[in-house]
Amino acid sequence: MSPAYRFTLPFALLGLVLLAGCGTNNTPNPNKNGYTNSDLNGTYVVSFAGTDVNVNASTEFFFAIVGTITADGNGNITGGTVDINDGDLGGSGVFTAQAVSASTYSITQDGRGTGTINTPEGNFGVDFVLTSDSHGLISRFDNAGSGSGTIDLQGTATQGSLTSLAFSAFGSDLNFNPVGTVGAFALNSSGTITSGLEDFNDNGSSAGIDNLVLNGSLVLTSGTAGTVALNTSFGSLAFDAWVIDSTHLKLIETDTTSGLFMVGDAFSQQTSFAAGQLVFTLAGTDPSEAPLVAGGYVTTDANGNLSNGLEDYNDAGITNTVSPFSGTCNATAPFTGDRCQLALTAFSNGTATNLTFAAYPSSGGVLLLEDDSSGYLQGAAYAQLATAFGSPEPYGLNLSGFNTSGVANGEVDDIAQFNSTSTNLTGVLDENDVASALITSNLSGTYTPDSPATGRGAINVNTSGTFLGGLGLEYYVVNSSTTIFIEGDSNQLAMGLFQLQSAPGSSVSKQASSAPVPMTLIRPFGKAHMAAKRHTKQ
Numbered sequence: 001m002s003p004a005y006r007f008t009l010p011f012a013l014l015g016l017v018l019l020a021g022c023g024t025n026n027t028p029n030p031n032k033n034g035y036t037n038s039d040l041n042g043t044y045v046v047s048f049a050g051t052d053v054n055v056n057a058s059t060e061f062f063f064a065i066v067g068t069i070t071a072d073g074n075g076n077i078t079g080g081t082v083d084i085n086d087g088d089l090g091g092s093g094v095f096t097a098q099a100v101s102a103s104t105y106s107i108t109q110d111g112r113g114t115g116t117i118n119t120p121e122g123n124f125g126v127d128f129v130l131t132s133d134s135h136g137l138i139s140r141f142d143n144a145g146s147g148s149g150t151i152d153l154q155g156t157a158t159q160g161s162l163t164s165l166a167f168s169a170f171g172s173d174l175n176f177n178p179v180g181t182v183g184a185f186a187l188n189s190s191g192t193i194t195s196g197l198e199d200f201n202d203n204g205s206s207a208g209i210d211n212l213v214l215n216g217s218l219v220l221t222s223g224t225a226g227t228v229a230l231n232t233s234f235g236s237l238a239f240d241a242w243v244i245d246s247t248h249l250k251l252i253e254t255d256t257t258s259g260l261f262m263v264g265d266a267f268s269q270q271t272s273f274a275a276g277q278l279v280f281t282l283a284g285t286d287p288s289e290a291p292l293v294a295g296g297y298v299t300t301d302a303n304g305n306l307s308n309g310l311e312d313y314n315d316a317g318i319t320n321t322v323s324p325f326s327g328t329c330n331a332t333a334p335f336t337g338d339r340c341q342l343a344l345t346a347f348s349n350g351t352a353t354n355l356t357f358a359a360y361p362s363s364g365g366v367l368l369l370e371d372d373s374s375g376y377l378q379g380a381a382y383a384q385l386a387t388a389f390g391s392p393e394p395y396g397l398n399l400s401g402f403n404t405s406g407v408a409n410g411e412v413d414d415i416a417q418f419n420s421t422s423t424n425l426t427g428v429l430d431e432n433d434v435a436s437a438l439i440t441s442n443l444s445g446t447y448t449p450d451s452p453a454t455g456r457g458a459i460n461v462n463t464s465g466t467f468l469g470g471l472g473l474e475y476y477v478v479n480s481s482t483t484i485f486i487e488g489d490s491n492q493l494a495m496g497l498f499q500l501q502s503a504p505g506s507s508v509s510k511q512a513s514s515a516p517v518p519m520t521l522i523r524p525f526g527k528a529h530m531a532a533k534r535h536t537k538q
Contacts, residue, residue, distance in 0.1 A: 033110050038074070040107060045154050048126070050062075050411050129415050139430075148399075164269040166270075199371050201376045207373050210358060216229035225242055238253065238255035248364065280381035287349070292316065304331075312486060314487065330343070351374070387453040387454060394417065399413065399496035456477075459475060484496070497520060
């Protein structure tokens with residue numbers, strides 16, 4: 001069976017079953033992997049974003065939270081500081097330096113955990129899965145919204161260690177239209193940007209706002225945080241930066257004048273592509289503003305020229321596989337080798353083909369943003385270092401997407417843990433669907449790799465325990481520890497990843513030293529029907 005034909009088949013044929021129950025006798029049975037509350041101990045950078053909903057006011061809005069929490073290893077969150085972007089909270093919608101008050105958390109033996117981040121602007125329930133004592137995947141898990149992101153043990157950086165960075169951020173404007181940006185800049189020892197470029201996509205168009213000259217600054221106010229000013233002809237944007245380490249910062253917009261709300265990542269800049277096979281995932285909207293995801297693999301040379309590509313996409317429930325596609329890369333002055341204007345042939349968003357992207361190589365992958373007027377796609381491509389994920393091994397999973405089913409559609413986010421054996425998967429999945437309810441379900445099933453091995457494969461979920469009633473995933477192996485995926489269902493589409501879990505007590509996960517850190521914030525963008533929402537503002 002050809003890969004293209006397989007992706008268009010109903011995923012139920014592929015044999016992964018998620019046995020779930022909300023209000024049934026199917027009690028969740030977590031894997032006995034030895035995790036306890038002691039595995040969350042220290043100060044962590046949390047970053048998650050998604051959709052906040054208010055059924056009483058018939059409103060929804062993009063929200064983001066970035067900052068720190070401190071855990072004592074005994075089930076207590078003892079403090080921290082976060083920034084919040086949420087237009088549904090009133091005022092400017094931007095709330096910086098919010099003190100985190102005392103609360104609790106609980107971790108099950110499979111590494112999944114729950115807790116609450118209490119702030120003066122509201123309390124946010126969270127659900128997470130640890131992949132080590134220093135890293136995990138997190139989602140919002142309460143009755144007022146849903147979103148996804150990461151949790152990382154905080155490190156430090158010096159101003160002198162930040163010489164050149166590439167960045168990617170996404171969010172919305174005041175009308176909940178999607179906005180994305182990517183760029184790169186060089187810094188002097190004082191944190192002033194000495195050269196840089198930035199691209200924007202505003203609600204599906206980059207006309208006149210791509211390849212802009214960038215100036216401004218990134219100044220650390222301590223070894224763990226700083227401020228960022230990004231100035232272009234599109235406008236002036238301000239961000240807070242939260243340090244994970246000297247190669248990776250989390251960003252959240254803090255200005256109140258641009259009318260934008262964005263969150264993202266900055267990574268050490270690279271000046272060339274890693275020649276070989278890349279795997280990628282992208283999410284956003286098609287030209288009609290319907291939600292869209294795409295993923296696949298492609299061969300690149302060191303200059304970013306592409307060949308032998310395969311693309312899977314899900315455009316508002318319509319799936320297809322395109323093969324082959326190719327692309328050419330034109331380096332952009334003054335950042336020759338740092339910014340690539342990528343012109344693709346045969347690559348599709350379900351409506352248009354031959355799309356173009358701004359591409360910035362970084363230690364976190366090649367950061368990508370569609371820069372034409374045919375829609376909005378944003379994501380990253382990663383050098384493929386393996387073509388299979390390990391077995392037997394434990395994994396943590398995060399999925400973030402959009403449910404298009406009926407009048408009660410909206411964002412959906414999943415956190416899961418599973419153990420792999422041969423082609424089997426067993427574990428537990430937690431789902432927050434803003435159109436339904438918070439659900440915890442047992443997970444069991446199989447996965448089907450491509451043959452011959454390409455690093456691509458298929459996973460199918462069929463369960464009455466989730467709002468959709470099933471999940472179908474197409475996955476792409478990055479390396480021995482990280483696999484990215486998109487969802488190919490007719491009533492739901494998403495992107496996400498699963499990552500190898502280290503043994504409890506390990507502060508560093510089982511990742512190759514050169515492994516990228518895939519972004520987990522970007523997701524397909526859709527507007528929900530508010531009349532059927534279950535949530536009320538807390």
